[in-house]
Amino acid sequence: MKFSLRTLFAFTFLVALALLAWRMFQDSRRDESRLQLLNAEIKSLEARVRLDDPAIHRVILSKVDELEPLHAMRERAVTHFDVLQEKYSGVEERGSDVLSIRGLPALRRHDEPVRVLFRMIVPRQRSVWLKFGVHQVERNVNSSRGSDQEDDLLSESPFDVSGPFEMQLQPGDQTLSVFAGEAKDGSLPVEIALNDKLLFRSCFESPDVTGTGLIHISAPSQIDFDSRRDLPWLLSTNINVESEGPDTERELAYAFSIWLSDHSSDFKGFPGK
Amino acid sequence: MMIHEGIDIDNEPVEPTRPNGLRRIIGISLFLGLAMSLLITVGYFAAHRRTLQREISGRIEERDQLQAITDRLSAAESQAESDKRIVLNLLGLCRSVEDIPDLPGGRIVAARKEAGTICMYVPDGRHTLEIQSEWGPASRKQKFASGEIPGAAGVKTWHVPLLPCSGYWLTLRADRSEEPIQWELTSNHSSFERKQETLPLEGFQYRGSSYSVDSTVQFPNQVKAFLAKDLEQASRTLEGVRLMSTTFNGSVGDENYAVKTTVRLRSEGPACISASDALRAFILKSDEYLLPYEGDGKYVIRRAQPGDDVMKQVD
Numbered sequence A: 001m002k003f004s005l006r007t008l009f010a011f012t013f014l015v016a017l018a019l020l021a022w023r024m025f026q027d028s029r030r031d032e033s034r035l036q037l038l039n040a041e042i043k044s045l046e047a048r049v050r051l052d053d054p055a056i057h058r059v060i061l062s063k064v065d066e067l068e069p070l071h072a073m074r075e076r077a078v079t080h081f082d083v084l085q086e087k088y089s090g091v092e093e094r095g096s097d098v099l100s101i102r103g104l105p106a107l108r109r110h111d112e113p114v115r116v117l118f119r120m121i122v123p124r125q126r127s128v129w130l131k132f133g134v135h136q137v138e139r140n141v142n143s144s145r146g147s148d149q150e151d152d153l154l155s156e157s158p159f160d161v162s163g164p165f166e167m168q169l170q171p172g173d174q175t176l177s178v179f180a181g182e183a184k185d186g187s188l189p190v191e192i193a194l195n196d197k198l199l200f201r202s203c204f205e206s207p208d209v210t211g212t213g214l215i216h217i218s219a220p221s222q223i224d225f226d227s228r229r230d231l232p233w234l235l236s237t238n239i240n241v242e243s244e245g246p247d248t249e250r251e252l253a254y255a256f257s258i259w260l261s262d263h264s265s266d267f268k269g270f271p272g273k
Numbered sequence B: 001m002m003i004h005e006g007i008d009i010d011n012e013p014v015e016p017t018r019p020n021g022l023r024r025i026i027g028i029s030l031f032l033g034l035a036m037s038l039l040i041t042v043g044y045f046a047a048h049r050r051t052l053q054r055e056i057s058g059r060i061e062e063r064d065q066l067q068a069i070t071d072r073l074s075a076a077e078s079q080a081e082s083d084k085r086i087v088l089n090l091l092g093l094c095r096s097v098e099d100i101p102d103l104p105g106g107r108i109v110a111a112r113k114e115a116g117t118i119c120m121y122v123p124d125g126r127h128t129l130e131i132q133s134e135w136g137p138a139s140r141k142q143k144f145a146s147g148e149i150p151g152a153a154g155v156k157t158w159h160v161p162l163l164p165c166s167g168y169w170l171t172l173r174a175d176r177s178e179e180p181i182q183w184e185l186t187s188n189h190s191s192f193e194r195k196q197e198t199l200p201l202e203g204f205q206y207r208g209s210s211y212s213v214d215s216t217v218q219f220p221n222q223v224k225a226f227l228a229k230d231l232e233q234a235s236r237t238l239e240g241v242r243l244m245s246t247t248f249n250g251s252v253g254d255e256n257y258a259v260k261t262t263v264r265l266r267s268e269g270p271a272c273i274s275a276s277d278a279l280r281a282f283i284l285k286s287d288e289y290l291l292p293y294e295g296d297g298k299y300v301i302r303r304a305q306p307g308d309d310v311m312k313q314v315d
Helices: A005-048 A054-087 B020-093 B228-236 B275-283 B309-314
Strands: A099-104 A116-122 A129-138 A165-168 A172-180 A187-194 A197-205 A209-216 A223-225 A233-241 A252-261 B108-112 B117-122 B127-137 B154-162 B166-173 B182-187 B195-198 B204-213 B216-218 B241-252 B255-267 B272-274 B298-300
Touching: A005 B020, A054 B020, A054 B275, A054 B298, A129 A197, A165 A197, A172 A233, A187 A209, B020 B108, B020 B117, B020 B216, B108 B204, B108 B241, B108 B255, B117 B241, B117 B255, B127 B166, B154 B182, B166 B241, B166 B255, B216 B241, B272 B275, B275 B298
Parallel strands: none
Antiparallel strands: A099 A116, A099 A223, A116 A172, A129 A165, A129 A252, A172 A187, A187 A197, A209 A233, A233 A252, B108 B117, B108 B216, B117 B166, B127 B154, B127 B255, B166 B182, B182 B195, B204 B241, B241 B255, B272 B298
């Protein structure tokens, strides 16, 4: 069989046209699929804003008018918080052997427990030790502790790091931040920081952990501890776990406490990060 | 010799052949036919795609508009609770009436402080604080109940006009020192004078109390309702916004006494519900009590008129 050049050209032309037609067919099919996808997307969005019912659709749109101004209110509140924090954060130095402490206001900006903040003026002529320890408490009972109550501290507990820890505070202005987060997937995070330095991070690991109960000294204004006055316990956080026993049953729960002391107890130093 | 086309009958048979002209015509026709069909197909798909592209562009625009609405709505919904919580948290951090900021948004914001104390912000408009106390003998069983006092021996209601866009601090005081029950209202508005009143109940010996404070962020005269019966009720009576309810328990002489105090903020204008509650009302078909939407994210509740057919049906 012989093909002339002309036949070959015609054949090539036809093949090119066929390929073009096939390509156009494929593109059309792709566009049709995209249109179908868009239609499905629009249908779902229409259902979300109830376009099928004009009255309900109008109410849904009016919800935006209701809720958006709340955001401006929040912005104003957050800005004003800085004013309050400035107003209620002042601590004055009261002497070379006086520890002064004040609880700082903290705004709960996110869906997590708020940090507890203490601002301290650590005196130059007095040793001040910050201590942390894990112990047990009666379940559902939040109570303060004596700052020298150190005989029941645990070195092992469901916390991945239990301490006890201590560090001598440097003289001057110090801000202590304590955070016990929310229980998630059987783990509850705890963080302690001094100024911007993380002293300690641990997690309470238990499948039954549900949350925390916090008790701390109330210091809305400055409290001064001169050399005749013992340094204070600062806070205790009880770790709540689900219990199958009756509520009347006396059960023990884990807790951690933070306190100040005039002397060292030869605990390990805080591990840092 | 007979010659037939393509066949030499005398000699060996030969391949049948067409004349070159006819073959060419058939070839060209076939080529043109095929080419035409393919061109028509290409043209059809090109036109089809143009139509599809136009339709897709229109749909994308429609989708984007709807997506923008749902995005705004989702963002507003997911933020709203956190926004309210932060505003109430801030009010909780205020330690004096001077700390209460001006808050945009046209809402009443009230937060509980210590027992018997609330701090609040009232927006623009005319507002009156209503403090109503009623007292009377109460049996030991009743005194910690709902605060209902059977056979009230006395009632006293105070109405205090408030200045708009201001913060207020209200304290209800009762203690064991045999001092009479008092309330005190202060404001961060320089033109508002501190108000203090005493309950006209002699010899009340305070023993304990219960408080119910509604920490709230809501429109003036907002009713938290979406059921037909609640909206019907709201269309008949203007209740304002309840801020606090307390019951002081104690005795007068040898008799057990209870003093119930309710604090409400009544604002000028009709009762309303939020758009969120209106949505539930529309879904539950109890929207006949609502006037058409006029803006600000709230729906005004229609006032019941005598002879109102809608109201009669419900009755």
